Amino acid sequence: MAEGVQNGLVRAVQVARETAVRHAPNGIAYAAFGDNSLEGPDLERLVQAVPAAVASALARKAYYFVPLALSEGRAGDATLVAAAYTTELGDRATCHRNVTLDNAEGVFISTRLLGDRFALAFEFFINVGHAFVDVAGVPEAFQQLAWGQAVADVRGETSQDAWESRNLSLPDRTESKTTVDERAKTSFLESAFSDAIAIYLLSLAIDFDYAELREREYPLLAPSALADRLRLVTKLFPPNAGYEFAIRYRRRG
Template structure:
């Protein structure tokens, strides 16, 4: 049995040792633990949505889908896992926790904090996208597209980070596209690329309405501009067999 800590909590490193890790056809390592409310087929469908070209860069990653993941104590250095959901523990948990394991970089995703398949999928895909960009960087083709949209002042962005860093790229500067904060520009391009990958993967796994990503803190990127980014990502990373990418626009009555 895994080592108990308190209130039935288990140390994440021990959960990793005792949880069967599967290797999806695309190469991603993942496991499921506890009362996570997931069906095996649904989880496999989500994981396999990651194109093999992206999954190849994640050889060091292992994704664990657990009911709740939370930090131990005030320092938050260690990660604990709850084998089942409780309201008290849910208040302490976070959407995911990163853990250094003996042979992998573990990502423990709190399935019971993410109320539906949409939220769970997006949390997983955001983690995948950021990990991928950390390894590979941003391709020139995407940099050129996203920056041309920023210079043209296309409305909105795909996340708070992208929105803030894009604005900071021009903050305190003239309107000239040749005078920018290069550090903020780099941050913007990395965030925008990560976001676009995550949204692209989400579109492969489930059918969703773009407005479901709406946040209060920033306006969403204009649909036409997002479509351009997603089509480019789709060309760079074609879907695996059994998945299809499509952008559909709907006119308001």
């Protein structure tokens, strides 16, 4: 792979051209490149966690798990891939880069930048959630549930985007805003649904504590409200064979 190498970097389109793409049993196309710190069976189990009903909407996507993906930083903003991690390149890399390929859209995920299995899995599943919503939209049942929670002023949300768009969408009589902002409402429902898909997939792939998703900028959605969203999502998209969805509450004391 000498062609296109610059200071240890390779163009993403070349990586896609020269790296064998595999298909998980659910149909998702994926590939691994370079010193990405991933074991083959672990990566396949991560990809296969996506239920077939969700995976079917991702036929135009191919996911590349690479050590680092970064912008070339010149006109055209081409994506480059590092075959191995270095501190210097890590400072320039991003969690993922989208690249238009000949027959698909490639999503290049920086495995060495994400640090641990939890962060890597969530980055992948967030990408899957957004891609699914772009293709399939938001089911009416989820719209009714999430909007009902917002109108009822249920505490918190599942991401900064969902939190901000939810607040923008709701009437605020103290500021003489008495109507719903429909554009912000649509943005909120799309964000909330893609978040719910990502958290659901994360729960299938690894055992984690909901508090691990906490961020400073917004309060997390109340656990009971999230549980209602996740139960609906698992009803819409049942787990593949070998995966189990479960919500476990920590007992006080």
